[in-house]
Amino acid sequence: MDAQPLKRLYHCTYRLQYHLVIVTRHRRKCITKPMLSRLETIAQATTEKWEGEVLEFNGEPDHVHLLLELTPRTAPSAFVNNLKTVTSRLIRKEYAEHLKRYYWRKPVFWSRSYCIITVGGAPLSVLKQYIEQQGTPE
Numbered sequence: 001m002d003a004q005p006l007k008r009l010y011h012c013t014y015r016l017q018y019h020l021v022i023v024t025r026h027r028r029k030c031i032t033k034p035m036l037s038r039l040e041t042i043a044q045a046t047t048e049k050w051e052g053e054v055l056e057f058n059g060e061p062d063h064v065h066l067l068l069e070l071t072p073r074t075a076p077s078a079f080v081n082n083l084k085t086v087t088s089r090l091i092r093k094e095y096a097e098h099l100k101r102y103y104w105r106k107p108v109f110w111s112r113s114y115c116i117i118t119v120g121g122a123p124l125s126v127l128k129q130y131i132e133q134q135g136t137p138e
């Protein structure tokens with residue numbers, strides 16, 4: 001596996017990557033192929049506004065997966081809430097007729113919950129070993 005280059009800001013060097021999973025409300029299988037493509041476009045544009053990058057995107061009828069890279073200035077929870085708000089608003093507007101079959105009472109699309117996991121290049125055991133082997137001051 002190739003070493004991934006680090007990114008820099010004024011006072012830090014970083015590589016912050018996250019695996020984000022967002023599910024539809026009540027796990028309804030309502031996402032179609034065109035909708036998934038539109039969700040990817042919206043997610044990429046929203047992530048760029050937050051100075052981040054979508055590295056990978058895919059999904060199934062009831063959830064989507066994103067592999068993201070964000071800056072240290074970005075609070076992951078604030079980003080995810082904004083992403084869910086923007087995608088939900090636009091998808092409900094553009095696919096209103098299709099979504100009426102699934103969500104007829106309230107204007108919802110995503111579940112309130114989400115899963116976000118940090119990812120990196122080295123396994124945790126390798127990092128632990130590296131830190132354990134550091135010299136101690138005398």
